[in-house]
Amino acid sequence: MSADKLVNGLEFLAATPLLWLSLTLGAYLAAVAINERCNKMPLLNPTLLAICFVVVVLATTGTSYKRYFDGAQFVHFLLGPAIVAMAVPLYRHTEIIRRSAGALLGALGIGSVTAILSSVLVARSLGSDRELWLSMAPKSATAAISMAISGQIGGIPALTAVLTISTGIAGACLASYVLRLVGVKEWHARGFAMGLSSHGIATARAFQENEVAGTFAGLAMALNGIATAALVPLIVKLLDRVG
């Protein structure tokens, strides 16, 4: 093959969405294989590893995020149908959900306030400026919701998106250790804590642990989206009054 043909071939590869789609799936499959070889160690989260692989490939080949996303959007698109599909395990586990309805609401209220207050208070005590702590307040809600809240209260939605996804990854990596440390063993409680604190990415992790855990994580994610939208503006108003 002549050098000309090779260059043409490479340009074709970089332009086709197939390349970036394959890279996304391949990176994730490799990440899962590594994770499984290490006894499914939560710190080696497959989503996090796959993101790192892809970022390294994009950086070394000088590929823009836009070009990558043109191909990878087919994967991203499936998030919607996946959320709809969560109705299936929710329906299958209706009985456990009904029996723990009171616990759910209590944990939702206390958990949601903890997520918002802990981030705002720690950020303020470390001297963060107003835009930063406002952008942090809704970070435990799923990205679509947290970005909307951020814009509404005067934060920076793009920064909130970064903080939200980072929160998801942190929860997926750390939640199992934290829950073991405090002695929370039941799947429904573990899943609920993961989904409330760290939305979709931790819900993915919970589904890998156990179906009940995943179901409660999904439920917590949905409920905390609503709770965060209601609580963040209130808490910001209160804090402004206190000063």
Next chain:
Amino acid sequence: MRSASENTTLAWQEGGRTLFTIFVLITLQLIGESIVQVSGLPVPGAIIGLILLYAILAWRGEIPDEMSRTSSFLLQNLGVLFVPAGVGVIAYLPMIATEWWIILLVLLVSVIATVAITGLVMTWLSPRGIEAVEAAAR
């Protein structure tokens, strides 16, 4: 016991229903998005789609096998669906470069506190015997 070739035939036939299941999931999301557009509800359209699918399942009183399989496929591999958005975060890293240590500390403290407190409250408030229901569901 079915023979290997009979199993292959069955698996082949079931493949035909996957398209219908995917059609249902996508259409329900579309209906959800439309409802959000028209009503201005502050909820993602997919969540409305989820509620609609739940209602359909409750009305039917059972989960079709193919729906169970497709939902398991999507949810067991949920992690890969966040990779494209996660890669996008890197584009915004310069945005947090100056305050990265505040952000890291806040994320760690907040995630650990939220997970621990939510998990503990959930355990304390849950009725006894919930684990038995869990075990029966498995």
